[in-house]
Amino acid sequence: MEHGAVIKHNQKKSPKTGEWRYMHPEIDKNVCIGCGVCEGFCPDAAIKIKNGKAIIDYEYCKGCGVCVTVCPVKAIIMKKK
Amino acid sequence: MNKELTKHYSSGHSACAGCAFPSIVRTVLGEATTPVVIANATGCLEVTSTLYPYSNWKTPYIHNAFENVAATISGVEKAYEVLRRKGKIKKKIKFVAFGGDGGTYDIGLQSLSGALERGHNFLYVLYDNEGYMNTGNQRSSATPYGAFTETTPVGKISFGKTEVRKNLMEIVKAHQIPYLAQANVAFQSDLKKKAQKALSIEGPTFLSVFSPCTNNWKFPTSQYVNIAKLATETNFWPLYEIEKGKYKINWATDEPKPIEKFLKTQGRFKHLFKNKNKEVIVEMQAIVNREWERLANLSE
Numbered sequence: 290m291e292h293g294a295v296i297k298h299n300q301k302k303s304p305k306t307g308e309w310r311y312m313h314p315e316i317d318k319n320v321c322i323g324c325g326v327c328e329g330f331c332p333d334a335a336i337k338i339k340n341g342k343a344i345i346d347y348e349y350c351k352g353c354g355v356c357v358t359v360c361p362v363k364a365i366i367m368k369k370k
Numbered sequence: 371m372n373k374e375l376t377k378h379y380s381s382g383h384s385a386c387a388g389c390a391f392p393s394i395v396r397t398v399l400g401e402a403t404t405p406v407v408i409a410n411a412t413g414c415l416e417v418t419s420t421l422y423p424y425s426n427w428k429t430p431y432i433h434n435a436f437e438n439v440a441a442t443i444s445g446v447e448k449a450y451e452v453l454r455r456k457g458k459i460k461k462k463i464k465f466v467a468f469g470g471d472g473g474t475y476d477i478g479l480q481s482l483s484g485a486l487e488r489g490h491n492f493l494y495v496l497y498d499n500e501g502y503m504n505t506g507n508q509r510s511s512a513t514p515y516g517a518f519t520e521t522t523p524v525g526k527i528s529f530g531k532t533e534v535r536k537n538l539m540e541i542v543k544a545h546q547i548p549y550l551a552q553a554n555v556a557f558q559s560d561l562k563k564k565a566q567k568a569l570s571i572e573g574p575t576f577l578s579v580f581s582p583c584t585n586n587w588k589f590p591t592s593q594y595v596n597i598a599k600l601a602t603e604t605n606f607w608p609l610y611e612i613e614k615g616k617y618k619i620n621w622a623t624d625e626p627k628p629i630e631k632f633l634k635t636q637g638r639f640k641h642l643f644k645n646k647n648k649e650v651i652v653e654m655q656a657i658v659n660r661e662w663e664r665l666a667n668l669s670e
């Protein structure tokens with residue numbers, strides 16, 4: 290039972306903010322050095338580093354392009370769908 | 371979704387694409403070593419993270435009203451103290467309040483002042499986007515001199531806000547709290563260090579963090595990190611901390627960039643580059659220089 294206005298966190302009820310996107314970032318795995326700079330600046334925590342390379346979760350990525358501007362080796366580019 | 375970063379504040383919030391505060395929230399809470407309880411003033415952060423029926427907070431979270439986040443967290447902290455004394459709660463818990471500049475500089479100032487004076491054991495994090503951005507860009511007392519907002523419009527005679535921003539750090543400092551610091555979302559390692567320090571100290575602590583707003587400062591969604599960096603590189607937003615009354619500047623350069631470099635990146639300062647407004651930029655540079663000189667004299 291929910292008391293008053295108490296809401297429990299439930300990721301399944303989360304809106305899929307990836308639908309906001311009109312351009313999407315793509316990672317060039319050959320250039321990415323896995324430094325993790327984009328990870329910390331992503332407003333949606335949609336990037337994680339796995340096996341030394343960045344991976345983007347397109348379910349939540351809003352396509353803002355912050356990761357592209359902070360990448361020190363220019364391994365990310367924005368592309369239209 | 372990054373599991374490590376979403377321990378407290380998950381994905382799926384509806385903050386604008388390219389917003390700066392999710393990174394601030396994650397960086398600050400990432401430094402917590404104990405469980406945390408969050409209180410939040412009304413503002414962008416509250417509105418975008420608690421859209422019914424979804425809340426992206428995984429930690430206990432309370433929202434009360436615009437003006438009383440510090441009073442709310444005081445009550446929660448005091449209740450915890452009592453329950454701990456009675457042995458009903460064993461673990462150590464840290465209390466964190468988040469507020470925007472509207473909920474801190476203006477509307478929540480008296481409750482913040484009260485909580486600081488009573489010496490509650492909590493951290494107050496201010497994410498400063500220099501205006502009431504959630505309601506469509508009205509001026510606040512954090513809005514800088516010369517900026518365009520809906521309530522300080524630009525016209526034939528007016529050039530935007532005519533008043534200088536309030537120096538909140540000095541107001542908070544006057545409460546003689548053990549630690550307060552000014553940080554910037556673009557300088558993450560510095561922000562991490564300050565959050566760690568603030569969370570480890572007993573008593574009230576305060577962080578003021580620069581948080582660019584893509585929507586109302588009028589810049590592309592991809593630019594918040596670059597603009598935040600420029601704010602510090604031009605000395606517009608100096609990074610410093612005050613520990614037990616002692617000032618320390620954390621980032622300095624011998625050749626600060628001219629303020630125009632920072633102003634040029636944003637639509638809210640576009641009007642200043644017309645010929646008739648040249649003097650406003652000169653005045654802004656003078657304000658920045660004066661504040662930097664004051665800080666440099668105060669720090670060791």
